[in-house]
Amino acid sequence: MDRRSFLKNSALGGTAAAATTLAAPAIAQAGRTLTMVTSVPDGFAIFDDAAQRFADQVNIMSGGSLTIDKRPAGTLVGAFEVFDAVSAGQADMYHSADYYFGGQHPGYYFFTAVPFGATAQEHNAWYQHAGGKELHDELGSIFGLKSFLCGSTGAQPGGWFSKEINSAADLQGLKFRMPGLGGKALGLTGASVQNVPGGEIYQALASGAIDGAEWIGPFADERLGLQEVCEFYYTGGFHEPGSALSAAVNLDVWESLEPAHQQIIENAAMATHGWSMAQSAAENGAALDRLRSQGTKIMQFPDDVWDAFGTASNEALDEFMGDELYARIRESHDASVSNTSSWVSQSDNAFTAQRDRIKG
Template sequence: MDRRSFLRNSALGGTAAAATTLAAPAYAQGNRTLVMVTSVPDGFAVFDDAAVYLADLITTMTDGQITVDKRPAGALVGAFEVFDAVSSGQADMYHSADYYFGGQHPGYYFFTAVPFGGTGQELANWYYHGGGQALHDELGQIFGLKSFLAGNTGLQPGGWFNREINSAEDLQGLRFRMPGLGGRALGLTGASVQNVPGGEIYQALSSGSIEGAEWIGPFADERLGLQEVCDFYYTSGFHEPGSALSTAMNRDVFDSLTPAQQKIFEAAAAATHQWSLSQSYANNAAALERLVSGGTQVKQFPDDVWDAFGAASQEALDADMGDELYARIRNSFDASVASTSAWTSISDDVYRQQRDRIIG
């Protein structure tokens, strides 16, 4: 019995199990509603905005043949339970950040962000033109999923702190919220890392259970209210230089769609990725101005902290190289980013330097 069959037959109750075994022709006929579970509450800037945009696109592009019923974190399953819910057939699809599921397979880290990895554009280059999408699909097949990128936050800041970080020594014992491989790396510097769901970050900071947290960027962080509970904002981080969001559909459900509907799902996800990345960059500067006006102190990490991040990140990235699929994903990703950087370092980067010098 393959993993999909095992999960379908053992993890579900009768109603959900029956839903996953309906014949494909019955699914393809007429209008239908797909349940999409997400990892954040309703209204979260950038993250939930992308989920709403994706759901609306699918409904519009299918002329209403498919309606997406979006369920926020906690409504059907918890924030970090959406992967298992869709893999098992309890829900039809999810919208989330795939690095939450690195425990399922470490290859998933690369489909959100890895420390000192690719920017949002570099990630897209790899995904759409460097073999990344095929590797995402290969990974999804293990768990009965059909996966696509569907959002991007852009570079994420170093985060919010209730005290300044003046040296690498200040990281020792720091209780900090950071998921993914970045969190693993931060832990290697001596910090005490916690993976708190987005909907619980504010309360965790308010209660003092954590001393700092990273989220998305000024636009999203402002809406979450993190400026109310922390004074210091480090605006450049090592952990997520271009964080993708993803959508995944239960593979049996995806296979039941018509070829046109499958292509619509893929196109809607790609459009959401670009729309979301632009949303972040279009709104972050104005949001940061408001934060600073309200008293937020903007900081940058000193070089010895960056050095500590670098050494720890290399160790974190190397830890899973014994896994054959992880190694293929990482090598493919690294080669693509290196190729992109070889060009942008003598084109885009030089242009921006000269533009800033001449125009300011």
């Protein structure tokens, strides 16, 4: 895909009105300020926490010579418009989940999560040590972006439902919010899948516009209030076993930065990724206990539903194999997961199973 062709055909690249919406990148008196658009409102647990942590770390590490001006979803552009805005040079950078942009190129799905794919630990291993970062760079160069992992939700649950799911037949016609390749797979089971921005999930559930939704995990879901509008919470999910968030800088802006500032951005993103992964693990257990105590019914899908998810996921993953870059990204990801899981299954998993057995 040619970058110029993309910009010519993109919604923002082809709309003169949109070009006037955002101010040109600012240069602060004490240094440089980069405008960062995000895909969630201020205060969203885990997701916005990572964006804010990243911005704060850049500001601190640079001693004020490079600052990030964070603009939450809807203040400059919509939640799903951040990619086009940064690619077209109308904002300096974004913080988001890259699977929102699988329509730009399906390779982006792998830099958040894919169904039955990498856990958070496995994803980070692929990215940092098995070629994932280099593929992210290659993909981003098509669209004029320099990207970094910058946040992790850990494993995401199956989601909130207004009714029990007793068999795969119950998925037929279900109006459900799920983005990414997981959403494509769910649609293949007969569900009616919608990609609702995070800031609109509660209202969509409360109004009955959708029958269920997945978001991030107990801590973030509780903060969003989803327990107020749905009774059943399925904690095991197939679609996002270890979801990553990303920060992406317009490539021209990136190349104009001093090397020291480039290194600060990269290190701040890496530090935020680890911090965010730990936050998810630290908060979700207690949040799940609170949800249970408030009457939420904690559920698991039956085996035939898992089987339906598996069949549909393979079909969704295979759909884009005709794209050479997608195929290379998938092959790299899958090879890394196979390598790391062969050890993790014999070490971490064996240990935790015995620890749980002994401690009861």
